[in-house]
Amino acid sequence: MTDPSAAVLDTLTTTEAGTASRHEAGFDGTLVVLSRRNVAAGVVSLELGPRSGEGEGGGEGEGEPLPAWRPGAHIDVVLPTGITRQYSLCGPAGHTSRWRIAVLREPDGRGGSQWIHDNVHEGTELRVRGPRNNFPLRPAARYLFVGGGIGITPLLPMIAEAEAAGADWSLLYGGRTHASMAFLPELEPYGERVDVRPQDQHGLPDLAGFLGDPDPSALVYCCGPAGLIDAVEARCASWPAGSLNVERFAAVTGQQPVGGENNPPIEVELRASGMTLTVPPQLSVLKAVEHAGVPVLSSCEEGICGSCETAVIEGEIDHRDSLLTEDERAAGDTMLICVSRARGGRLVLDL
Amino acid sequence: MSQHVRNGWYLGAWSHEIGRTLKQRWITDMPVCFYRLPDQTVTAVEDRCPHRKYPLSLGHLDDEGTLQCDYHGYRFDGRGACVGVAEQTDRPKAALRRFPLVERDGAIWIWPGDPELADESLLPDTSWLNDPGWTHVHGVVPLKARHLLLLENLLDLTHETFLHPTSIGNAAVAATPIDVTVDGDRVGFSRRMTGIEAPPFYEKSCGLTSPVDRWQDGEFHPPGVFILHIRVAATGTEEPEGFHMRVLYGMTPARGNETHDFYALGRDYLIDDEELTTFQHEQQLAVMQEDVDALEAQELMYATDPGGTAESSIKSDLAALRGRRSLMKMLAREQHGQPGQQGDRTARPTESV
Numbered sequence: 001m002t003d004p005s006a007a008v009l010d011t012l013t014t015t016e017a018g019t020a021s022r023h024e025a026g027f028d029g030t031l032v033v034l035s036r037r038n039v040a041a042g043v044v045s046l047e048l049g050p051r052s053g054e055g056e057g058g059g060e061g062e063g064e065p066l067p068a069w070r071p072g073a074h075i076d077v078v079l080p081t082g083i084t085r086q087y088s089l090c091g092p093a094g095h096t097s098r099w100r101i102a103v104l105r106e107p108d109g110r111g112g113s114q115w116i117h118d119n120v121h122e123g124t125e126l127r128v129r130g131p132r133n134n135f136p137l138r139p140a141a142r143y144l145f146v147g148g149g150i151g152i153t154p155l156l157p158m159i160a161e162a163e164a165a166g167a168d169w170s171l172l173y174g175g176r177t178h179a180s181m182a183f184l185p186e187l188e189p190y191g192e193r194v195d196v197r198p199q200d201q202h203g204l205p206d207l208a209g210f211l212g213d214p215d216p217s218a219l220v221y222c223c224g225p226a227g228l229i230d231a232v233e234a235r236c237a238s239w240p241a242g243s244l245n246v247e248r249f250a251a252v253t254g255q256q257p258v259g260g261e262n263n264p265p266i267e268v269e270l271r272a273s274g275m276t277l278t279v280p281p282q283l284s285v286l287k288a289v290e291h292a293g294v295p296v297l298s299s300c301e302e303g304i305c306g307s308c309e310t311a312v313i314e315g316e317i318d319h320r321d322s323l324l325t326e327d328e329r330a331a332g333d334t335m336l337i338c339v340s341r342a343r344g345g346r347l348v349l350d351l
Numbered sequence: 352m353s354q355h356v357r358n359g360w361y362l363g364a365w366s367h368e369i370g371r372t373l374k375q376r377w378i379t380d381m382p383v384c385f386y387r388l389p390d391q392t393v394t395a396v397e398d399r400c401p402h403r404k405y406p407l408s409l410g411h412l413d414d415e416g417t418l419q420c421d422y423h424g425y426r427f428d429g430r431g432a433c434v435g436v437a438e439q440t441d442r443p444k445a446a447l448r449r450f451p452l453v454e455r456d457g458a459i460w461i462w463p464g465d466p467e468l469a470d471e472s473l474l475p476d477t478s479w480l481n482d483p484g485w486t487h488v489h490g491v492v493p494l495k496a497r498h499l500l501l502l503e504n505l506l507d508l509t510h511e512t513f514l515h516p517t518s519i520g521n522a523a524v525a526a527t528p529i530d531v532t533v534d535g536d537r538v539g540f541s542r543r544m545t546g547i548e549a550p551p552f553y554e555k556s557c558g559l560t561s562p563v564d565r566w567q568d569g570e571f572h573p574p575g576v577f578i579l580h581i582r583v584a585a586t587g588t589e590e591p592e593g594f595h596m597r598v599l600y601g602m603t604p605a606r607g608n609e610t611h612d613f614y615a616l617g618r619d620y621l622i623d624d625e626e627l628t629t630f631q632h633e634q635q636l637a638v639m640q641e642d643v644d645a646l647e648a649q650e651l652m653y654a655t656d657p658g659g660t661a662e663s664s665i666k667s668d669l670a671a672l673r674g675r676r677s678l679m680k681m682l683a684r685e686q687h688g689q690p691g692q693q694g695d696r697t698a699r700p701t702e703s704v
Contacts, residue, residue: 297661299662299663299664300663300664300665304665304666304668304669304672305662305664305668305672323669323673323676325533325673
């Protein structure tokens with residue numbers, strides 16, 4: 001599970017001429033579900049691989065090798081419904097014969113995880129792209145891993161690598177209940193390096209106690225719900241720059257900042273900055289602008305607060321906010337770039 | 352330049368507050384002197400003598416309605432023109448700035464901005480304050496917090512759950528989403544709570560036991576008026592049955608980050624029950640004190656905030672954020688020399704949260 005916008009940011013590059021473009025990389029094809037297991041309440045793990053016997057190297061259930069990957073990598077799963085979802089690879093690091101992902105059923109989500117839970121079984125074919133990595137594990141003498149719920153997935157191969165490298169590491173793993181926390185048996189052999197903290201027994205995890213004082217020799221890796229990441233970020237504010245590495249989930253409730261299927265890429269010219277960006281479907285205009293290095297105020301990122309309101313010089317706006325009135329929308333000269341997009345595929349902003 | 356919208360009607364005083372004595376009240380950073388002329392019409396002038404700026408409200412009003420400055424004796428007639436000064440026979444060239452006023456339903460409304468733009472049709476309907484089928488209590492509470500904080504307090508009644516848990520709030524308020532409507536600069540919201548536990552104030556005020564239905568329909572008439580229409584009834588009771596109440600707030604910026612918090616609480620049942628009236632007035636003031644304490648604590652935090660960090664906002668803020676936006680737009684228009692307050696247009700729901 002990874003934030004789709006973060007995944008796309010990986011492929012956004014700003015050139016000297018000021019244009020950013022999206023490009024695909026890695027594997028793009030059909031894989032078959034080799035196994036499906038319930039690994040916690042509401043969580044299934046799926047192992048994906050080439051169909052047995054396909055290709056010249058086929059046999060023993062193994063097809064052509066899959067691209068190599070490093071801890072922190074994720075793949076896109078393109079569902080037949082047209083929805084694309086990102087899932088972290090959580091099998092043994094670097095495994096190229098089969099990829100393992102874990103999917104949490106999110107009843108309030110946009111339907112991707114539900115579809116997988118309800119329709120994917122051993123033998124189901126899925127279109128897969130990737131892998132890509134926005135969350136690479138960098139060398140360090142000491143690692144502090146913080147995982148919340150399904151956010152444990154990218155950390156599993158990281159832990160394996162840290163352990164293999166002989167690094168000093170520890171994991172704080174929080175979840176709502178013991179039963180909802182996946183992969184506990186795989187973590188058990190690590191003994192006291194792992195601190196499992198189900199919230200119904202222990203309350204919120206003790207981040208202060210776990211992280212301790214800033215340690216220049218340590219790197220912090222965190223993945224989980226936004227509240228946890230925000231708390232870890234706050235706690236790490238005094239750490240050396242670059243100590244903290246996070247991967248955020250997509251928002252799963254409320255108004256979605258980025259649309260789904262009917263969300264074509266748009267071109268956004270930032271007139272004052274002399275830059276043109278291509279904003280892919282999974283990315284908000286706000287995120288693309290921020291990524292291009294143009295400072296913009298923002299706060300709620302849900303189209304409510306109006307902090308990111310931006311003057312529009314040209315282009316037809318597809319308003320998706322909750323704040324502007326019909327008159328303000330009709331005037332077409334301002335938009336909330338955290339959620340709104342373009343109808344005509346192109347916007348010129350006063351940024 | 353004042354941070355406040357001036358081209359708009361504000362509640363300046365309740366009628367009973369103004370008589371044949373001079374009353375100073377700061378409004379949108381201007382000192383205003385209110386008084387009545389012999390024909391009982393109310394007058395408001397800038398409370399600075401044009402001679403040496405002495406407050407006229409420290410002066411005298413004679414039986415003919417002539418206002419005299421008690422520093423050097425400048426005298427002004429009921430239209431604000433200088434009619435003489437003690438030290439010389441010829442009349443100094445001086446006149447007082449007079450503010451457009453409307454006295455209606457026991458309230459005195461003042462337009463502190465451009466008199467040419469003062470438009471009575473922009474006043475909200477307050478006829479219930481003068482309706483024989485209704486009774487009400489009213490007053491004014493000083494608030495050492497900026498007008499905007501009071502406005503956002505009233506436009507987001509979710510706070511009742513947390514700030515007023517022993518009187519008018521319970522979990523149902525925060526748990527029930529609102530519909531927000533925008534009509535020109537005016538912002539409305541409605542919240543329909545059905546089959547909920549009766550908060551103590553309504554249990555006692557209406558003799559109801561749970562479950563009840565409770566409706567809140569709020570309307571913000573910028574820049575400074577908020578009216579809440581309340582309906583409480585046994586669950587399943589249709590309109591127009593049930594108990595009706597209305598609360599009017601006049602949010603009038605005073606000086607700096609201080610505000611006059613005018614209030615009126617009305618009801619359309621048991622209107623002769625004085626015990627109930629007393630109870631409701633005490634409750635109203637107790638609830639307002641909780642708000643005043645909270646807003647003054649909040650004011651200190653805003654006033655000392657070094658900035659640099661954004662506020663967080665959630666869906667229930669939408670009406671308050673719309674209200675804030677209306678005020679900002681009015682202020683921007685005013686600073687560009689356009690009329691501040693815009694009138695009614697066809698009401699139309701725009702957002703649902």
